[in-house]
Amino acid sequence: MRDTPKTKLIIYLACTFGLSAVFYGIIIAKGFRAFGGLAVFGLMWCPAVGAVAARLVTQGNLRGMGWGLGGQGLAGLRWIAATYALPIVAGLAVYGIVWLTGIGGFSTARMMDSPLGAPGLGGGFLGTLGRLLTVGFLFSVLSAFGEELGWRGLMMPEMAKIMDFRGVSLWGGLIWAVYHYPIILFSGYHSSAPLWYGTIMFTLTVLAVSIVFAWLRLRSGSLWTGVILHATHNLVIQSVFDLLTEDKGATAWITGEFGVGLVIAYSAAALWCWKRRNDIFSQQPVRLNY
DSSP, X not given: OOOOHHHHHHHHHHHHHHHHHHHHHHHHHHOTTGGGGHHHHHHHTHHHHHHHHHHHHHHSSOTTSOOSOXXXXXXXXXXXHHHHHHHHHHHHHHHHHHHHHTSEEEOSHHHHTSGGGOGGGOSHHHHHHHHIIIIIHXXXXXXXXXXXHHIIIIIHHHHTTTSOHHHHHHHHHHHHHHHHHHHHHHSSOSOSXXXXXXXXXXXXXXXXXXXXXXXXXXXXXXXXXXXXXXXXXXXXXXXXXXXXXXXXXXXXXXXXXXXXXXXXXHHHHHHHHHHTTTHHHHSSSOOOOO
């Protein structure tokens, strides 16, 4: 079979969405928490299966995924630090405003009810928060890696061979958003805001952050920028900030993945990356093939 970007992308998308259909059906029929969350975990690993299949069928190896950290020594660690920090900074900005203005309340009760907040573990609120940001982060990496091996390990670098940065960001973001639509529209993956509103806000959030993902992946050459950013976002937004926030009626219109707050926060980061999009190709070589 021809080893071309288009061929890899076709195989990847066919495998990913074909296999995902099985998990969509389970989640829609059994609920978002089906089998203790294993159905969602399986769905998140469908892109990884599609990426591995596309690489092995077309080139017979797994080169081109971006296995390195994106630089030697501290040069690579700066990308990891940046991707870990971004969702935390975005969350603090959005939820801090919500708490200070009274749009949403602040309470530690729900977060303390999480498994990592069990009284026997000790440490109170700060201990629970520390465990979430360390132990919880490792579990989040495990699930995020499944998606990222597909979206940023194969799809974005292959798109970059046939599209400019605008195309990579737009089409990558749209495909990534559509991948979530079945569980948003037909299962419990949405907020208390109207479904139409949440779907639009989710799509805009994904499109904005996709620019950030694309810039980091192509600028650093590392898959791990996407893994860390994705894992940290899922953890701090869903398991920290959302759980610390009490709904006051309009709260869901602003907070979470289905509110306008993250659209604004990630759009600011996307604008920073967009203005520096030419940096990707001014660095030689653009590291897509290790």
